[in-house]
Amino acid sequence: MTAQDMTPQQQLQQAMQANDSEAIRACVTHLHPADLAEACRDETPYAALALLSFLSAAARAATFTELPADRQRRLSELMTEEELGDLLESLAPDARADLFKRVETGRRDGLLRYLPPEEQDQLKRLVSYPEGTAGALMSPQTVTVPANYSVQEVLAVLRRHSAQAETIYQIYAVDEADRLVGTLSLRKLILARPSAPVADYLTREVLTVEVTTPQESVAEMIARYDLLAIPVVEPDGRLVGIVTYDDAMDVAEEEATEDIHRQMSIGRLEGSVSTAHPFELYRKRVGWLVLLVFANVFTGAGIAHFEATIEAYIALVFFLPLLVDSSGNAGAQAATLMVRGMATGDVHRRDWARLLGREIAVAASLGLTMAACIWAIGTLRAGSEIATVVAISMVLVVLVGSVIGMLLPLLLDRLGLDPATASAPLVTSIADIVGVVLYFALATAVLGLPA
Amino acid sequence: MTAQDMTPQQQLQQAMQANDSEAIRACVTHLHPADLAEACRDETPYAALALLSFLSAAARAATFTELPADRQRRLSELMTEEELGDLLESLAPDARADLFKRVETGRRDGLLRYLPPEEQDQLKRLVSYPEGTAGALMSPQTVTVPANYSVQEVLAVLRRHSAQAETIYQIYAVDEADRLVGTLSLRKLILARPSAPVADYLTREVLTVEVTTPQESVAEMIARYDLLAIPVVEPDGRLVGIVTYDDAMDVAEEEATEDIHRQMSIGRLEGSVSTAHPFELYRKRVGWLVLLVFANVFTGAGIAHFEATIEAYIALVFFLPLLVDSSGNAGAQAATLMVRGMATGDVHRRDWARLLGREIAVAASLGLTMAACIWAIGTLRAGSEIATVVAISMVLVVLVGSVIGMLLPLLLDRLGLDPATASAPLVTSIADIVGVVLYFALATAVLGLPA
Numbered sequence: 001m002t003a004q005d006m007t008p009q010q011q012l013q014q015a016m017q018a019n020d021s022e023a024i025r026a027c028v029t030h031l032h033p034a035d036l037a038e039a040c041r042d043e044t045p046y047a048a049l050a051l052l053s054f055l056s057a058a059a060r061a062a063t064f065t066e067l068p069a070d071r072q073r074r075l076s077e078l079m080t081e082e083e084l085g086d087l088l089e090s091l092a093p094d095a096r097a098d099l100f101k102r103v104e105t106g107r108r109d110g111l112l113r114y115l116p117p118e119e120q121d122q123l124k125r126l127v128s129y130p131e132g133t134a135g136a137l138m139s140p141q142t143v144t145v146p147a148n149y150s151v152q153e154v155l156a157v158l159r160r161h162s163a164q165a166e167t168i169y170q171i172y173a174v175d176e177a178d179r180l181v182g183t184l185s186l187r188k189l190i191l192a193r194p195s196a197p198v199a200d201y202l203t204r205e206v207l208t209v210e211v212t213t214p215q216e217s218v219a220e221m222i223a224r225y226d227l228l229a230i231p232v233v234e235p236d237g238r239l240v241g242i243v244t245y246d247d248a249m250d251v252a253e254e255e256a257t258e259d260i261h262r263q264m265s266i267g268r269l270e271g272s273v274s275t276a277h278p279f280e281l282y283r284k285r286v287g288w289l290v291l292l293v294f295a296n297v298f299t300g301a302g303i304a305h306f307e308a309t310i311e312a313y314i315a316l317v318f319f320l321p322l323l324v325d326s327s328g329n330a331g332a333q334a335a336t337l338m339v340r341g342m343a344t345g346d347v348h349r350r351d352w353a354r355l356l357g358r359e360i361a362v363a364a365s366l367g368l369t370m371a372a373c374i375w376a377i378g379t380l381r382a383g384s385e386i387a388t389v390v391a392i393s394m395v396l397v398v399l400v401g402s403v404i405g406m407l408l409p410l411l412l413d414r415l416g417l418d419p420a421t422a423s424a425p426l427v428t429s430i431a432d433i434v435g436v437v438l439y440f441a442l443a444t445a446v447l448g449l450p451a
Numbered sequence: 452m453t454a455q456d457m458t459p460q461q462q463l464q465q466a467m468q469a470n471d472s473e474a475i476r477a478c479v480t481h482l483h484p485a486d487l488a489e490a491c492r493d494e495t496p497y498a499a500l501a502l503l504s505f506l507s508a509a510a511r512a513a514t515f516t517e518l519p520a521d522r523q524r525r526l527s528e529l530m531t532e533e534e535l536g537d538l539l540e541s542l543a544p545d546a547r548a549d550l551f552k553r554v555e556t557g558r559r560d561g562l563l564r565y566l567p568p569e570e571q572d573q574l575k576r577l578v579s580y581p582e583g584t585a586g587a588l589m590s591p592q593t594v595t596v597p598a599n600y601s602v603q604e605v606l607a608v609l610r611r612h613s614a615q616a617e618t619i620y621q622i623y624a625v626d627e628a629d630r631l632v633g634t635l636s637l638r639k640l641i642l643a644r645p646s647a648p649v650a651d652y653l654t655r656e657v658l659t660v661e662v663t664t665p666q667e668s669v670a671e672m673i674a675r676y677d678l679l680a681i682p683v684v685e686p687d688g689r690l691v692g693i694v695t696y697d698d699a700m701d702v703a704e705e706e707a708t709e710d711i712h713r714q715m716s717i718g719r720l721e722g723s724v725s726t727a728h729p730f731e732l733y734r735k736r737v738g739w740l741v742l743l744v745f746a747n748v749f750t751g752a753g754i755a756h757f758e759a760t761i762e763a764y765i766a767l768v769f770f771l772p773l774l775v776d777s778s779g780n781a782g783a784q785a786a787t788l789m790v791r792g793m794a795t796g797d798v799h800r801r802d803w804a805r806l807l808g809r810e811i812a813v814a815a816s817l818g819l820t821m822a823a824c825i826w827a828i829g830t831l832r833a834g835s836e837i838a839t840v841v842a843i844s845m846v847l848v849v850l851v852g853s854v855i856g857m858l859l860p861l862l863l864d865r866l867g868l869d870p871a872t873a874s875a876p877l878v879t880s881i882a883d884i885v886g887v888v889l890y891f892a893l894a895t896a897v898l899g900l901p902a
Contacts, residue, residue: 030656034675042799068797159642168638169620186637187619191610205481223704224485226697228679245696246677249703253674256707257791260714264787264875265780273792274802278812285784286817292780293824296773300832303769310768314761317768318754321775321883322747328776329716329743329876333736336715340708341724346519348493351725361729366737373744381751424715424875425780432772 009035016047024054033059037066041272045074061090064099070271073102081107085114092166093119094139094247097126134218135211137251138232138241139166145198147173147181152194158186170229172239173202179237182206185228208233211240215251220345222248259343262420263336265289288425295429299436306440308449315382316443319390320436322374326394327401327435328428330366334359334405335427339420342409352410356403363402367395389446393439400438401431460486467498475505484510488517492723496525512541515550521722524553532558536565543617544570545590545698548577585669586662588702589683589692590617596649598624598632603645609637618695621680624653630688633657636679659684662691666702671796673699710794713871714787716740739876746880750887757891759900766833767894770841771887773825777845778852778886779879781817785810785856786878790871793860803861807854814853818846840897844890851889852882 006014008030015023016039028036028051036055040048040063048071052060064072064087076084076099084103088096088111100123103111112120122140129135143165145154154171162168171189173181182202192201208231209218222230222245229242258268265288269276303310310316338355341347347355371391378387405427409419457465459481466474467490479487479502487506491499491514499522503511515523515538527535527550535554539547539562551574554562563571573591580586594616596605605622613619620637633653643652659682660669673681673696680693709719716739720727754761761767789806792798798806822842829838856878860870 032676034677038796155641162638162642186641187613190606190637190641191613223697223700225483226485226700245700246674249674249696249700252700252703252707253795256703256711257795260707260711260787260791263711263714264784266784266788272797273788274798274806278809278816281788281809281813282816285781285813286820289777289780289784289817289821290824292776293773293821294828296776297828299772300769300828303772304766304832307765311762311765314758315755317761317771318751320768320771321750321754321887322744324772324775325743325747325779325876325879325883326740328779329740329879330736332875333715333717333740336711337717337724337732340711344704344708345489346723347725355725358729358732362732362736365729365733366740369737370740370744373741377745377748377751381755424783425776428776428780432776436772 009039012039016043016051021054024051028054028059033062034066036063040067040075041071041275045071045078048075049078057086057090060087061092061095065091065095068271068275069098069102070275072099076103081110085111089114092139093122093126093141094137097123097136101127101131129211132215133211134209134213134215134232134243135240137215137218137247138211138243139247140241141166142172142231142239142242143168143170144172144174144178144239147175147199147202149173149198150194151189151192151196151198151201154184154189154198155194158189166242167229167244170242171198172231172242173198174239177237178239180206180208180231180233180239183231206231209243210235216255218243219248219251219255223252224345259340259420262418263332263339263423265423265425288423292425292429296432299429299433302433302437303440305437306444309440309444309447312449313386313443313447315386316389316440318382319374319378319386319393320439323390323393323397323435323439324432326370327397327431328424329401330363330398331401331405331427331431332424334363334402335409335422335424336405338406338409339422342413342419349410349413352407355406359402359406360399363399364395366402367398370398371395385447386443389439389443393435393442396438396442397431397435400434401427404431404434460490463490467494467502472505475502479505479510484513485517487514491518491526492522492726496522496529499526500529508537508541511538512543512546516542516546519723519726520549520553521726523550524722527554532561536562540565543590544573544577544592545588545692548574548587552578552582580662583666584662585660585664585666585683585694586691588666588669588698589662589694590698591692592617593623593682593690593693594619594621595623595625595629595690598626598650598653600624600649601645602640602643602647602649602652605635605640605649606645609640617693618680621693623682623690623693624649625690628688629690631657631659631682631684631690634682657682660694661686667706669694670699670702670706674703710791710871713869714783714790714874716874716876739874743876743880747883750880750884753884753888754891756888757895760891760895760898763900764837764894764898766837767840767891769833770825770829770837770844771890774841774844774848774886774890775883777821778848778882779875780852781814781849782852782856782878782882783875785814785853786860786873786875787856789857789860790873793864793870800861800864803858806857810853810857811850814850815846817853818849821849822846836898837894840890840894844886844893847889847893848882848886851885852878855882855885 012027015027040051141164143161145157158168169186171184175181182204183206184201188201211232229244231239232241233239267284269284371394374394375387375391378390408422412421413419463478466478491502592615594612596608609619622635624632626632633655634657635652639652662683680695682690683692684690718735720735822845825845826838826842829841859873863872864870
């Protein structure tokens, strides 16, 4: 492969392997911070630090901001106080607060000294908002103007603050007490008469969120209403920051990952799956797995109750994993459709009766299809009597599994719990108990016990 | 509940139930199109049509655009040609093309007549791009300016086109052949010297996508590089449209839903889960379920091979569902972590050896923990000999299930297939066969067969 065929990322990798400072310097100027961050994430922490040292202060800050939380923490541990202080100073206020929270508490006071006093206060305020809220997500760098300014005065403010502001496409007008009065888009502003008061052009019905609003609600509102940014206010109405669409996209990706993981009973991982420590992964996976071991005690007890039937018809056991899997799979499908539908606002609890009716129709059809397949196979393997029992059981377990999978998320939601707790493993375990008992009870009734 | 306590959405619902035109009209002016669309989605198609008739042409178009595909299709079927033609005319070009594709082919020619000739051509071009590509997602309404204009000429163009353009925050400079030369943000433009040529301020290294680029790649690029919009070009470099961040957010949500569904072997649903037809749901769920019935034939055969062992030690059957579930759950967890990690670009195939090592460590720890729990329970229920067999089997099946779950997505990706095909049901079925055979083989070896 010649240098021409390689992507800039591959060229950088090669330059780093060859320890060729000249080539590294040439590569990094062409790469976007997101690409540099990927390189930093894939290398060892020491190589990542070396790479960061080749960047300008601004590029280093932008690259560092793109790194996952666990990698930021690890790199910060390896930096000297001066390196970390300089980095902190060049970060945007929201990224700075995120990093500050990841630094060991003992180092924090020393680091504060690298910031001017007013930024120290801003930082202390930002880190006080709990993780996962609008306050922790927002950028305090908004363009705010007094509501009594003229259009040309606002344009002058914009030109002055354009370098630091997170976005200049939404302008926020406030009163003397910093309370939000209305917003104006730059789009409207450049069409406005320069001498007119900006108040004439304000949109006054503004969607806002409070500092304590959960970040997933903020992201949902931005996506739902196609906003560029949403203002964040204190309970007294003071404007303290904005959350922009790009932060909302990151939150939405994070939340989708969390939803997918929760469907498999995996706890919330901070940072990257790729670099997570084995113990961290163990901890996030073990909880429900162990709980399900205990839940299965009931399934075992159910089977034990039918010991005599099993002894008489060993062939029943051949079909046990199939029935257990089928009801679990169908139930997990139904639960997944409901949980995701509720997360995206597509499915509402009040529709439960209609949805239940539909689920029964769908599950009965699925069960009948699967029963037809297994009846054919089962007759060959174990005779038509057992095959008939297995086929009828199949319809029942798929039906029962699906209905449990469909209703459980609604029930959890009704109880004020997260519907996603109705994960595949949980639905499977519940469906198992019911399914196994149904199967052996039906077999006992149909086949009878030998005298 | 008094009217003051109700949300505007609830007020609308009440007004519609009471058939109070006056109240409906008052409600709809305060509601965002996204909220109106939700009301339209939750009502019957006839009530939704009635609601749409209360809206201005612009609000109706905006509301209709927010509806899911299947609901758009259903409503369009109920509209007269004139109603549909007027709606089509007031839609933005990208939404217009989406709707046009959903109308029965027989009605299309009649509808075209509601558009001026140049918009007919634009529509025909837009519908020619296959669903799921940048071409089908893009808006053709960009602000393009000749690269040889001055800054003030560009500002004049902006003011003129500001009403129709999808965004005016990114301006695209093109040459005589409409090829993209560079971009300029409005942010930079308002700081530029009015008499200077705009060419002096252009960013020339521009990220673009082609009309055929898959929509998920477009959404990923917008999210990765925090773009407001990405230009879409034909293979010859001609700029034909842009995809904006809000479309990217919709695609990302759609893709996340698809990923979650695929993890449970549910096919791609067009439109809303809530309103999907039972047969549609049946079709999307039945495929893999039936396939897994056949896969389970092997598991059944595996068990049949150990008939004598089971006959001698019926208690082994009590633990069969537990072992089957545990290996399936652990495997599904491992697969989910890999599939999502690969989808978000967090996990790379080249890391397989390191990831495998880690998975073995995690799975062994999980297996040991679960084995300890089941050993305690098993001893009480079936004696220490069988409990020991079950406990050792537990470690093995969790280990085997996890490794299968982890490697299968990588293998599928290596073969050029979608890693998400390694869904929970598939991993469970494969892990079952191996797990069941391991369990009974170990039991036969340890417990021995009665003479």
